[in-house]
Amino acid sequence: MTSGAYIAAMGIISALGTGTDSTYQALKGGKSGLASVDFFQLNRPNFPKVGMVPGTIKNTLPRTHALARIAAGQIMAQCSRVPDAVVLGATTGGMLTCESLLKAKETDPKRFRYHGLGTVAEDLADLMGCTGPAITVSTACSSGNAALTIALEMIRSGQAETVLAGGADALCRMTCFGFQSLQVVDPAGARPFDQKRSGMSVAEGAGLLLLVSQRPENPVAELSGGGLSCDAYHASSPHPEGNGAFDAMAKAMDDAGVTPEQIDYISLHGTGTQANDRAEAMAVNRLFNPDKPAASSVKGATGHSMAAAGAIEAIISAIAVSKGIIPGNTGFSTPDPELNFIPVHRPIQQPVHRVLSNTFGFGGNNAAIVISKTENQTSGTCAREAKRVQKPQMGPMSVLGYACVTGAGTTAESLGAFYKGQSLAGMIADKTLTDLLTLKKVRRMKRFSRLMLALAVLAGKETPPDISPASIIGGTGWGSLSETWDFLSRLFAGNEKSSSPIDFVGSVHNAALGHVAMELGAKGANITTTGGDASFEQALWTAGILGKKDHTHMMVMGGDEHHPDLSFRFDMSVVPEGTAADGGGALVLAPGAVPGNPTLTPRLFMKNDDRLEPKETLADLTRELPDFNDRYGAVMAGIPKALNARGKALADALPNAFSSSIPILDYRRLTGQFATAPAVAAVLAVDAVKNNRLPDPNFPGQCVDLQGRGILLLGLGRHLTAVEVMPG
Incomplete structure (x- = not known):
């Protein structure tokens, strides 16, 4: 195990609201943010509800960029540090705008200049004055946690002292219709781990965390470890026994230097599909047998926001340790006996010291992280600047x-x-x-x-x-x-x-x-x-x-x-x-x-x-x-x-x-x-x-x-x- 990175500030926007305070209140109240899409036309009657960010997003940039900027603005209001690097998870980029342009048969390349996934990270780097690496990770639904794991290693290796990391994705036709074509969207809304679950709820959002190497005055929490794995099994289905999920969780805990007995809460990937929930339950049962900690998925409340999911859930995990809350598994009512697993039904207020947070994606991409409590933390500020040190040369x-x-x-x-x-x-x-x-x-x-x-x-x-x-x-x-x-x-x-x-x-x-x-x-x-x-x-x-x-x-x-x-x-x-x-x-x-x-x-x-x-x-x-x-x-x-x-x-x-x-x-x-x-x-x-x-x-x-x-x-x-x- 090596040291982790401190979370100096966080920014979040999702179907549950904008900012950590709104998110905490929504989690505490067991609210769901699922609603009908209202900012673009879906030419299918009774399209299932999605995890849409409420309100009007006013920005000349594509929606993903705008959501990321809102999250970044919250961090900038808390902390004046300029990041040495940006590492962002993304899967849609400017796709919503691109879809409209292609539908209109637009051919001017300048109109597509924000289509690329990497343009979101580059825009954030420009916004925050970062002149170092701007890295975009696209590993489907595990992108956010993968980005956080890479950012953690950048800090540990000395390549950066301050990194802005997370994920951002906006709803678009590609994801809405794509997941529906796979028949994995639940018309009633996502019900992770429920016996009657029949799919996910597509969503959007952005979550950003400012990670620092040196302890700030009031750290929110600590990113203690990360684990990455690949099923190497199927293009879209998880390994049926959850082998890749097991490996990612085990690696994350080993990296953080903790044992299964030291985990107080598992933030589950829990999309609500039959195969994903079954595979994750098998991996959790194997890793934590016989005594499982409290566990739940928030996707019944937020929906599944693709690359943003891991980052949003990392922030929720940090809220869990800083506020002492275990979120409820929104949408759950009937246990599935096949899973041998019952998530937390409703939010619980109790001390939480360590959270294991899971994300798994297409291509068998798995990423898990550990978020830990720090002493004397508040939801506070980032006043103390990091002392600059000489950056080591990367090895051959x-x-x-x-x-x-x-x-x-x-x-x-x-x-x-x-x-x-x-x-x-x-x-x-x-x-x-x-x-x-x-x-x-x-x-x-x-x-x-x-x-x-x-x-x-x-x-x-x-x-x-x-x-x-x-x-x-x-x-x-x-x-x-x-x-x-x-x-x-x-x-x-x-x-x-x-x-x-x-x-x-x-x-x-x-x-x-x-x-x-x-x-x-x-x-x-x-x-x-x-x-x-x-x-x-x-x-x-x-x-x-x-x-x-x-x-x-x-x-x-x-x-x-x-x-x-x-x-x-x-x-x-x-x-x-x-x-x-x-x-x-x-x-x-x-x-x-x-x-x-x-x-x-x-x-x-x-x-x-x-x-x-x-x-x-x-x-x-x-x-x-x-x-x-x-x-x-x-x-x-x-x-x-x-x-x-x-x-x-x-x-x-x-x-x-x-x-x-x-x-x-x-x-x-x-x-x-x-x-x-x-x-x-x-x-x-x-x-x-x-x-x-x-x-x-x-x-x-x-x-x-x-x-x-x-x-x-x-x-x-x-x-x-x-x-x-x-x-x-």
Whole structure:
């Protein structure tokens, strides 16, 4: 066990109200917030009630962004600290706005600029003045707890002293109709663990927690531990015996240094579906047998707010320990004898010292956290500023295997074109992907999931046979575009009367990594990050943080599909008349340095503020890399087309910043324009370092001798990122 992080301030908005006081009063009174949707039209009569935030949300930004801003505003009113990083769970982003634009056949990319899930975290970072990493986690309904677990490790590792973490999601047609198409929405409202339960209630909301390394004057509570696991079992159904849920809970308690006997209350995931409640009950019975603590699910009152659920329930858990309340299991009336489990019916006022809070999602993604009471706490303030200390450098990760797919083909073909200075841009043929996979595995998958699964298979073939990754961490700018387009197209064509359950399950950003986990039998952390051009760098950063804790082999991936109708709308670097390009890269990594193997080390992740002169922007990079000329034989820079002028100015300023004439290769000129081109670049750089040569950016067909030095991968998009690739 290592130390936890203090919760200095919290912000919440949900169907139960706005703010912690309103939430506490609603919980104390056993109220339900379920109501009929009134802010957009659902063309289906008698659509079940949802967990809708009451009142009018006035904001020019999409609804998810607005909800997140309201929660952040509550924190800013309590605390003036500027976070070093933002880690946010999200699954819908600007989808509600995007749906209306697509329905109106809008094609202007500027109108879609807030569609990306990562834009919510970036907006919060701008609002609060954060210039450090802004990481978005999209692991379906476990996103909020996964984000909190990553934030906790950022603080423990010394990479940050103050982190804003949580989750935010708004209701939209995609989630309302998607879950209904799966026939898992209860017309009577969610009744978790009840014998007559028949589904969930879809919801929205935002929950944010300001985590700090040093004890503030009046900490609300402590985030003591977190546990991540993956079922590696099914795309949408949990393991029938709750194995993944059991692992996540056990890991969270072990991480917090507590035993089952020390847990006073379990905040259950409890969605109200038959399969989920049964699996969770089995896991709880096994872990806490014979004496179970008080337990309940609040989703009968709040609904299931997707990525926000874990964060909202973390705040409710903090309220439980600070106010001494165990929330009631709203909607429950009749015990289910099959579950051997009876939740708390009505709210109880009693001391609570430790809470275990569960979240489980599509793709078998599981995340549990432990919230603990601190001494002399109030619901108070955050007056004392943290004392700044020197941030430690993140440790290296050794590359044990790697693969890529590009328009040039698979790894060997892509590397062949690369060393000749030829373009890799284009779309890899569907047949190339399917030839790597069996028909049974891909028959319900579309392009993005096939691409990522093919990458995993290729990387596995290039990895020593005794190495099996336990964790899968991947980045994607836009996720499953084919499923998203097909789901919405069918929905709109049928006047919102019909939709595809298969496309809905496949549309979530983490669907692809769920398939990878099943293929590899990887039951450790399964994390999908997303944030435009920095999506892969987010994955690498996350791998560096979690790898230091777990000490397991990881597969770190990045990939994106090109879609003829959506890519140019969502990604401003993709233009309709340009070359359509997609692809990805995968690396099998081990924490630390393994002799004889190249290493990857994330060195910098910060906002690229275009108000600053290039020299000022590069100042942090020069401070981080004082031995630049001794360590690196070349730079591979990624300049997104949409930010070409700014990126080129930074690249041109590099030689002066480091007093160096080092070769600089703009790798996007070779890979083409897609969000996770940096994943391909990482694979190319690893191979180049192994072979001690890089294509000469000034003389096509010739190579630069690296002289035994490494390569610095620079991302020059909305964020300035630096990853070093060094020889073994």
